[in-house]
Amino acid sequence: MFALTGKKRSRVRQPDAAGLVEAESGRVLPRPLRRIVRFAVSLAVGRVPIPRHAGTVAAVSFLAATGFYGMSLGGHTQDFAQSTTTAAGFAIDDVKVSGARETSEIDILEQLGLDGTTSLVALDIEEARQKLAKLPWVEHVSVRKVYPGTIEITLKERTAFAIWQHGNDLSLIEKNGSVIAPLRDNKFSALPLFVGRDAEAAAADFDKQFDNWPEIKARVRAYVRVAGRRWDLRLDNGVIVMLPEMNVPRAMEQLFRLQAEQGVLERDIAAVDLRLEDRTTIRLTEGALERRKVVLDQRTKELKKVTDRS
Template identity: 30%
Template structure:
């Protein structure tokens, strides 16, 4: 009996010590005694909304220094628009510290995503897309190949003063481009770099032979291109100047 009583006494003593610790760690008590009062953001935020960041972290900070769940807080911050990577730490006695790496957009990808300079795709929902980004598209597993051909195509067309506005790799493996002068270029699925290099080299000569814009170029031929030219613009006729009212009155008076 004495052994049982001693065991119960030890168990009760352990519970009396452990329960307060568990209560503090889980935020049941002590949140008001050890509150997190300061949010410290490392680095300047350019695209992440600071007010939204604070609202996101507030429910976690309210649990207090010991009970804040840093992993859950980090996941919540990482889900915000423009956040590529996030770290959340606590600093004694009352600081919640956040480090954020923002996405730097490189291009629009498909209809609803952006591609960062690090080659990562992220959703464009809730984001004001910067103007002037090229439009790229293709299977997610071919991001590197799409970016590589886009960069090569820009170099090829630069001597002509033409940029690449869009590049697409469809599911069948066929490439197509849109140039800054409005020309749609169908490249095909084989020898894409060789065909683009040949077309870019001959493009100034082709444009010099026509007084019309080039609307479409199909490069899927062994020894040439199929070109479609935009309709020629009708010449603008000069509009004769309208006579002034005073001159009309003088000519009428002269005939009476």
């Protein structure tokens, strides 16, 4: 057999119209770039047909993009979306509120800024929820869109536990002492009244201690915090009960016994001092003091007469 030997001839590919391909030993553009360049060359030499009105469409698209970019820079995108979607029939025309006992619908509408032309599409649900959460009585709120033009708002409101008087101001408070809102009317007049600095923070724990003496608790009109350390009770007949700083149950048991055995709270007294464990002091009213003084003077005169006769 004869061995055929020889050099393999190098084949050279002629460059195409775009001049994209060189010799096999040269560099070749990546495939995506080759397609782009080929399309650009074909477009330049007239091989690609251009649809009618393509220039008009391109110009309108360019102007629209420029307009949207300008609105974005100027902060008018929201206004544009609002007016466009409102005109398309998505204006908010119904607001359904549930769970509102103390929060008025007027306050809700004002907080959301609804004016009859607000678009449901453009409404930011999270922003609306945050605004409503700032209302005094609102503890939790959810907001839901119902197309084409309804908002559903569900509220969970805070619960008023008592009235707190600080200075000349009256406020409604929760059990944890948080202030809900100023007291505006007599709707909550049946709630217990706590008076003084720091009284709101200790109100719930102190009030709970009186559950064992419901008869006396029903007669309390105000719990007054004294020097941030102890309490006075203001009863419905004006009597002041002065409680100790410590061991309030012991003092209340003493008061309950005095009331049961002697009806002390029905007498013409100004105050009952229970601050000391070994004694109870009762202070009479001014009228009772005058009457007592008259009685004592009369008794003194009678004793003097008896002494003189002797």
